[in-house]
Amino acid sequence: MAKIIKQCMHMHSNGEIESVDIKIEKGKIIEIAAEIGSNQDDDLIDGKNKWIAPGFIDVHVHLREPGGEQKETIVTGTRAAAAGGFTTICAMPNTNPVPDHVEALSSLLKVIHDQAVVNVLPYASITKGLKGKELVDFSSLAAAGAFAFTDDGVGIQSAGDMMLAMQRANQINRPIVAHCEDNRLINNGSVHQGEVSQRLGLNGIPSVCESTQIARDVLLAEATGSHYHVCHVSTKESVRVIRDAKRAGISVTAEVSPHHLLLNETDIQTPDSNYKMNPPLRGVADQAALWEGLKDGTIDFIATDHAPHTKEEKSNTIDLAPFGIVGLETAFALLHTHFVKTEKCTLTELIEWLTIKPAQVFNLAKGRIELGADADLVLLDLEKKWTIDANQFESKGRNTPFNQWNVIGKPVMTIVNGQIVYQEGESSCIDN
Missing domain, CATH: 3.20.20.140 (Metal-dependent hydrolases)
Structure with missing residues (x-):
């Protein structure tokens, strides 16, 4: 079963922005296109108004x-x-x-x-x-x-x-x-x-x-x-x-x-x-x-x-x-x-x-969105306004000078090797 992230905003290194679909299978990015067709068994992820x-x-x-x-x-x-x-x-x-x-x-x-x-x-x-x-x-x-x-x-x-x-x-x-x-x-x-x-x-x-x-x-x-x-x-x-x-x-x-x-x-x-x-x-x-x-x-x-x-x-x-x-x-x-x-x-x-x-x-095969790359991705809501609350951290540590700071922009989904490991509002470990 493949995952397809639909209609997410992608910024290229030259600053060009486009809306794309990204298809993931077996932990790899296998297709990037303006629109990707899906099968009944595919897992569709709504990326609208989010940045990849x-x-x-x-x-x-x-x-x-x-x-x-x-x-x-x-x-x-x-x-x-x-x-x-x-x-x-x-x-x-x-x-x-x-x-x-x-x-x-x-x-x-x-x-x-x-x-x-x-x-x-x-x-x-x-x-x-x-x-x-x-x-x-x-x-x-x-x-x-x-x-x-x-x-x-x-x-x-x-x-x-x-x-x-x-x-x-x-x-x-x-x-x-x-x-x-x-x-x-x-x-x-x-x-x-x-x-x-x-x-x-x-x-x-x-x-x-x-x-x-x-x-x-x-x-x-x-x-x-x-x-x-x-x-x-x-x-x-x-x-x-x-x-x-x-x-x-x-x-x-x-x-x-x-x-x-x-x-x-x-x-x-x-x-x-x-x-x-x-x-x-x-x-x-x-x-x-x-x-x-x-x-x-x-x-x-x-x-x-x-x-x-x-x-x-x-x-x-x-x-x-x-x-x-x-x-x-x-x-x-x-x-x-x-x-x-x-x-x-x-x-x-x-x-x-x-x-x-x-x-x-450090010569790592990471940090890029391209065909064949590892599907290590983050979806960002760049307009989300929220307040840092140390008591809500996943970390055991609460030691931060930034507690209660108001901020804009948040990771809302994190994908590692094609698996969703964080989704805002849900348990950190989702797909295992």
Whole structure:
């Protein structure tokens, strides 16, 4: 039995818009036309007044399982992804156990196969136990299914270790994905070192904590010829370093989170832990530099850094609570409302930052609508007005600074490999 999405609006990369029918069979797109005839057994999906896009891709997600199931599980995290229009997500390795050896990675992949409702690509760590001391066996982990390598959550402190990691990852054609943070410069901080840290009497994290490590690493990437990807860029200095590295022909790519585009340190009026993330919300000039960097291609795409925590953990004051906020279910609506609707970017640009660009950077066979492509799709209602309600999230995490924000635009159906995994107003898992 085939599925046919009828009369949905499709925007081409050149901005041309047309109404199309899309026919799906055996998990693939098999026909795209102005009108497609149907058989009695075909499943017809009404796409009228809805926009079709490739399923979103998020290369930076914390699913917490194994070991942190009180915060999130593969089931709840992938349901949150589906509700946000994401059909492929990449799971960070800060779990217990860490996927730093084949047995742990294989066990994780089995749970993903059995329980995930969207595509999940797991990272392996760069160092054993994320401790920054002993490198993992890159070749065996890549052969077992590691998407890429990262110690996200902590920076690699030794230049020698990072250079060796790049060399080994490059030998097996895998990228090194880096959380950039010099531990000697963190200053036990909880917010950006600036006006707000002074006003609230909090230790601040300086911008050079991030940018100096990126500067080191891009030179190591040049020396090794490896693909080096920078997580959640947050400072104007980091943008400048990455821009200069790209101009020099170094293989560096970068991502930015929605919250660093939407907020800055002045939005922290009280010591509210829902505004605590790492890297922290930076200054107004940093926020402007991030947007400029995204628009000019210095920053390649957007990734959420979805980081759920329990209510009890986040009920602590900002200096004691863990870093991180959730983002899968709010990303598209917030970005569409505050950038597309305000004409700071086009819908085409936003969709590219959420689909085509991450697919290109990481060489994924995703992020496109064409004959023979995987039927990973999202239907969008671009005019739907709604209010973000953290208590209605599919994610276990409720930690967001965007609760009760009014937004416009919403994913209303998500399809993965031809199966409907989310439909607004119904259970996340529909077709199995």
